[in-house]
Amino acid sequence: MPIARLSDLADSSLAPRLVIKVGSALLVGPEGVRRAWITQLVAEIAEARGRGQDVIVVSSGAIALGAATLGLEKGGRGSLADAQASAAVGQIALSGLWAELLGAHGITAAQMLLTLEDLEDRRRYLNVTATLTRLLDAGAVPVINENDSVATQEIRFGDNDRLAARVAQAAQASAVVLLSDIDGLYDRHPKLPGAKMIPVVAGVTAEVRAMASTESNSGMGSGGMVSKLQAAEIAELAGICLVIGNGQHERPVARIVGAKDREGIGTLFVPRRKAAARKAWLGGRLRLKGEIVVDDGAAAALGRGSSLLAKGITAVEGVFSRGDPVAIVDGAGKVLAHGLSEYDAAECAAIVGLHSSEQEQVLGYSPRSAVVHRDQMVLK
Template identity: 90%
Template sequence: MPIARLPDLADPALAPRLVIKVGSALLVGPQGVRRAWLTQLVAEIAEARARGQDVIVVSSGAIALGAATLGLEKGGRGSLADAQAAAAVGQIALSGLWAELLAGHGLTAAQMLLTLEDLEDRRRYLNVTATLTRLLDAGAVPVINENDSVATQEIRFGDNDRLAARVAQAAQASAVVLLSDIDGLYDRHPRLPDARMIPVVQGVTAQIHAMASTESNSGLGSGGMVSKLQAAEIAELAGIGLVIGNGQHERPLARIFGEGIGTLFVPRARSGGRRAGARKAWLGGRLRLKGGLVVDAGAAAALARGSSLLAKGVTAVEGVFSRGDPVAILDPEGRVLAHGLSEYGATECAAIVGLHSSEQEAVLGYAPRSAVVHRDQLVLKS
């Protein structure tokens, strides 16, 4: 039975494995670490474990902690070098804090620092899955953060909302709980007097995206509502529920689960009524693609029916990529329809744009493959 309401997340039968993301502003205040608040949250994590639920923590805060220690301006985000240095110092304090507080409940913390490439590369992604599975089987609580000391602007998540969703995919979690500085998703900017919080969202649509704000109320975090909706989309591909809830209160999980205050994103049924397979969920959740294939309206309609992408329907090729690289498939207006693994490099794709299969051998010099992107290597984005 799928998760349908917030109290379901406290039921180990419906939600046996949770990923809980904690934002920077919740962990670090003007006076430093909010230890009393974190102690309450760790007690709630221990209660979830006692109920029989696995818990994975995705914890921000390393840059903020390190910046305070080093005396860096702008919370350590004034430059990439500042952020990397702050993370290197702050991560020690952050992991030590989690280990200490979890140990107070007889729980073992396990630190994992991940980069974007750890979850974008298929082999490394499977290694992450294996490590998380073994840690959970051994009774540990994985505490995960982006490895900001080596991440660059070009190759990084940039926010832990999407990292949490990708970790949930890798760990085959039941749900992601994003603890933030807001109660949930509002139908307009929450500062407006007639703003209304939406308790349940059935899939992330264009209408839902229109409600998002890029602002983060605290100024400490790197994400906003946009990144949270992107995280919900990533989770949805794997059939994973996602919750946005306010972490500023004492015992925030009790407020979200017990009182039902927050927004629950329930994945929509996909083609055939089933969630995407593990490989397709990984592919659809990728944040970095090597290029793009623009298709005509006929090909877009065929993709929606479950067909492969043929060269005949491709109108343009973008970027530089090789065979097997991930690419975006875009409609004539530039909207992303799907992610897929290309059967050809960019140069070959450009050479056979718009050609029927019977015409391609003369151009390529060899018998063409059955598709530019086969349906087994393709996942629709909506």
């Protein structure tokens, strides 16, 4: 039976493995580390473990902690160099804090620092999966953060919402709980009159995306509602539920999950589909090497489950090699699918609009069955 309501998150038979993401503003306040709050959250993690649930923590806060130690302005985000230096200092304090507080409950903490490439490269992604599985089997709680001391703007997630969703994919988790500074998703900006929180969302649609706000109330984190919806889409591909809830309260997980006599407070995103493991990984990729533009006929064929043929391509953008991930878009720029190209960009451009019978003369060899095969493609 799938997860259908927030209280199901406390049922180890329905949610045997949870990923809990903690934002910077929840961990670090104006006076420094919010130790009392973190202690309560750790107690909730211990309770979940007592119910038979595995827990993975995705923890922000390293940059904020390091900036306070180094005395850097703007929370350490004034420049890339400041952020990298702050992360290098703050990560020691952050991992030590989690290890100490989890250790008080007899739980071993394990630190993992990941970059975007660790989860975008298929081989490294599988290595992450193997490490997480072994740690959980051994009874540890992995505490994960982006490796901000080496990440640059071009090779970083930029927010831990999407990192949490990708980690959940890799760990084959049941649900992701994003502890944030807002109760959930509202049908309009929550500051507007009449704004209503939506308790359950069945899939992220265009209408749902229109409700998102890019603002983060704290000014300390890097993820607004847009990044949370992107995280929900990544989780959905793997059949994983995602919850947005307010972490600013005591025992925040209990408030979100609720109880038999009390409804939880938060927004539960219930997936409409579940892609195969490789397609879920492919569809959740954040870095694509190029775009292939298709006509209306090809767009319709993709929707019916067909592979992408050169005949339906109208343009090729970007520089990519065979096997690189690309976006397939329609003439209006709407992303239809992600897939792995069977040709490099120059070859794709050379066979745009050609039938298979015409391609060999251009390529100098027998053409492949498709430009992007349906087995290497996931529809968006």
